Amino acid sequence: MSSLKSNRKIWLGIETSCDETACAIVTSDLVVKSNPLYSQYNEHREFGGVVPEIAARAHLEKIHPMIAAALTEANIGLADLDAIAFTRGPGLMGPLLVGASFARGLAKDLGIPAYGVNHLEGHIAAAYLSNPGLKAPFVALTVSGGHTELIFVEPGFQYTLLGRTRDDAAGEAFDKCGKLLGLGYPAGPLVSREASNGNRKFFAFPQGLRGEDQCEFSFSGLKTAVLRYTEENSPEFIRTNIRDICASLEEAIVDILVKKTGIALRRTGARTLVLCGGVSANSHLRSRLTDACKRQQVQFCPPALAYCTDNGAMIAAAAILRDRDDLLQDQWEVKPWLPLA
Ligand code: KG4
Ligand code: ZN
DSSP states (O other): OOTTOSSSOEEEEEEOSSSEEEEEEEETTSOEEEOOEEEOHHHHGGGTSOOHHHHHHHHHHHHHHHHHHHHHHHTOOGGGOOEEEEEEESSOHHHHHHHHHHHHHHHHHHTOOEEEEEHHHHHHHHHHHHOTTOOSSEEEEEESSSOEEEEEEETTTEEEEEEEBSSSOHHHHHHHHHHHTTOOSSHHHHHHHHHTTSOTTSSOOOOTTTTSSSSOBOOHHHHHHHHHHHHHSOHHHHHHTHHHHHHHHHHHHHHHHHHHHHHHHHHHTOSEEEEESGGGGOHHHHHHHHHHHHHTTOEEEOOOGGGTSSOHHHHHHHHHHHHHTTOOOTTOOOOOOOBOO
């Protein structure tokens, strides 16, 4: 029996929706005891993007070692677990199936419950791990490889979609544009690294739906503009000016995210902003939102860097938060956020 055991429940969180095999041990008071993950970058690099079948196979290989690592790091055994939370969706079908089957099988074997968690609710829950006083209502800006959404979150897990991208997600824009500029995979963090000392005004890349006073996004025009830019300029020019080009690209993405978030805050009157999803690791976005929130006297709640990209702790956290309010059901429906009436 571990020293963790008290009146706190011990949760195992499992995330396998895309290209990270992630497991975590989290106690019901939202203390993360371990959060190891395996990133499948090497498996997908040569294809320049995630290949679902390869991802599913890699999850199958890594899920057991990752669970073992999570238990060892937390200094507990399987018998100490009280419940399991796993990502039910949205995500890639094969990878999701691996996590769900493993979680359900293990839970059955141990005689404990397993609960399916909405991945996007998991990203929002990550903010609670780093901001213990966080309470709804708040606006959440969810920016990942697959999603870009502004959501109004009210008590009782009531979600209202204020706006989302009409085409590419912000992370996808980082990745695809970075790839066009000759950076590696995944390009998001590499664009950000190049951008850190660059001139953000070097080139004015377009910002989709900039002039419209609503919370919708569009990033496909940016991708086309970057493609045109690479056709009109020599590879030598791109290489020489890569820092300034990346800084300008990052500015185009971040500036529109900040602008639309401001609209969402005004529209809802919310005094708290949560930032989440993989792109929330972007330091320029974090710094611009920190400044904007300070100016508008809004409390800013980003997740710690370890909880920005996909991880097991956020999945456990989502289940724990629902469990606290007695609103946890197995297999709750994975549906898109409710559209604004
Ligand atoms: O949330 P996440 O791990 O997976 C999805 O649910 O999609 O997000 C991954 C996305 C990728 O597009 C990646 O390039 C982007 O987050 N990302 C970043 C940074 N770190 C991760 N984008 C910009 N700057 C970063 N520092
Ligand atoms: Zn994600």
